[in-house]
Amino acid sequence: MQTRIGILGLGGVGGYFGGLLAKEYAKSKTVEIIFIARGETLRNIKESGLKILSDNGEKIVFPDLVSDNPEIIGKIDYLICATKTYDIEESLTSIKNVITKNTVILPLYNGVDAPERICTLFPDNEVLQGCVYIVSMIVSPGVIKKVGPYEKIFFGSDMASISRMNALQTIFKNASIESYLVDAIEETVWEKFIFISALASATSYLNQNIGELLNSESSRKFYVSLLNEITMIAAVKGLDLPNDIVFQTILKLEKSPQEATSSMHRDLIAGRKIELASLTEFVVNEGLKYEIGTPTYQKVLEKLSQQAI
Numbered sequence: 001m002q003t004r005i006g007i008l009g010l011g012g013v014g015g016y017f018g019g020l021l022a023k024e025y026a027k028s029k030t031v032e033i034i035f036i037a038r039g040e041t042l043r044n045i046k047e048s049g050l051k052i053l054s055d056n057g058e059k060i061v062f063p064d065l066v067s068d069n070p071e072i073i074g075k076i077d078y079l080i081c082a083t084k085t086y087d088i089e090e091s092l093t094s095i096k097n098v099i100t101k102n103t104v105i106l107p108l109y110n111g112v113d114a115p116e117r118i119c120t121l122f123p124d125n126e127v128l129q130g131c132v133y134i135v136s137m138i139v140s141p142g143v144i145k146k147v148g149p150y151e152k153i154f155f156g157s158d159m160a161s162i163s164r165m166n167a168l169q170t171i172f173k174n175a176s177i178e179s180y181l182v183d184a185i186e187e188t189v190w191e192k193f194i195f196i197s198a199l200a201s202a203t204s205y206l207n208q209n210i211g212e213l214l215n216s217e218s219s220r221k222f223y224v225s226l227l228n229e230i231t232m233i234a235a236v237k238g239l240d241l242p243n244d245i246v247f248q249t250i251l252k253l254e255k256s257p258q259e260a261t262s263s264m265h266r267d268l269i270a271g272r273k274i275e276l277a278s279l280t281e282f283v284v285n286e287g288l289k290y291e292i293g294t295p296t297y298q299k300v301l302e303k304l305s306q307q308a309i
Contacts, residue, residue: 002032006076006098008091010037012136013108014082015144017177019052022063024175031171036095038068044142054146070097078168082108085278088117104164106130106155111278112193129185130155131192135260148257152178156185190239195249198226200264200279201300211258225296230283236290276304
């Protein structure tokens with residue numbers, strides 16, 4: 001019996017990690033990799049494979065199957081979700097027939113609200129928590145570019161079966177994916193959320209890349225005030241984060257490619273829909289819920305809500 005793994009969303013995250021899995025398990029008798037794609041991405045991958053560009057050159061990979069038709073896809077054992085956060089409900093509902101009660105779902109989104117939203121749709125399923133650190137993007141449908149050395153997956157769950165999570169970890173390891181099955185997954189996911197939420201909000205609001213953000217005193221100050229607001233919310237929620245989380249997050253950013261920016265900023269520049277609800281508005285709403293002031297986040301939300309119309 002093959003373990004069937006579906007990859008939903010072939011952008012920077014799903015395309016890159018899905019590509020590594022497809023490369024490792026091509027013609028494997030134990031693991032089958034299925035890309036769930038539509039439109040131009042589906043056509044291009046069917047014809048020419050998925051192309052991954054990185055600092056080490058390029059590779060082209062073919063999954064065992066690429067389709068958007070649940071009848072062709074069939075039932076899957078693991079579903080790795082990596083669409084944009086605003087597509088969660090629509091994308092999962094469109095393939096609900098491939099998900100059985102035994103399907104383990106691993107969300108790899110930018111926000112922290114995905115597991116709860118997925119559990120609402122599939123209350124009987126094991127929904128893990130997960131996050132990634134990677135700088136990668138779509139160059140064109142079916143072509144992914146990865147910048148810099150970062151490529152880490154963290155995942156886990158308090159409630160899911162340890163054997164199913166260990167099996168997934170082994171599948172990742174065999175594909176040379178740097179992945180970590182962690183106990184304190186909520187804290188790990190929030191550490192990433194603090195990093196990405198403040199970065200996405202600052203770069204989009206200021207229209208600056210990472211280097212510009214760090215090298216301007218006023219921009220850096222704006223970014224730090226976002227970090228202070230979101231870490232205050234994490235503390236009030238009772239999350240056990242490092243005392244120097246703000247310092248650590250800035251350090252992480254300083255090690256990132258300076259010419260890079262957040263995916264939300266890239267989408268904003270390109271005139272595409274942005275993940276404002278999950279990355280900025282969510283923090284404002286949590287602030288209201290816990291009675292924590294988030295004036296900098298509110299400033300970002302007001303400006304970007306008008307721009308994103």
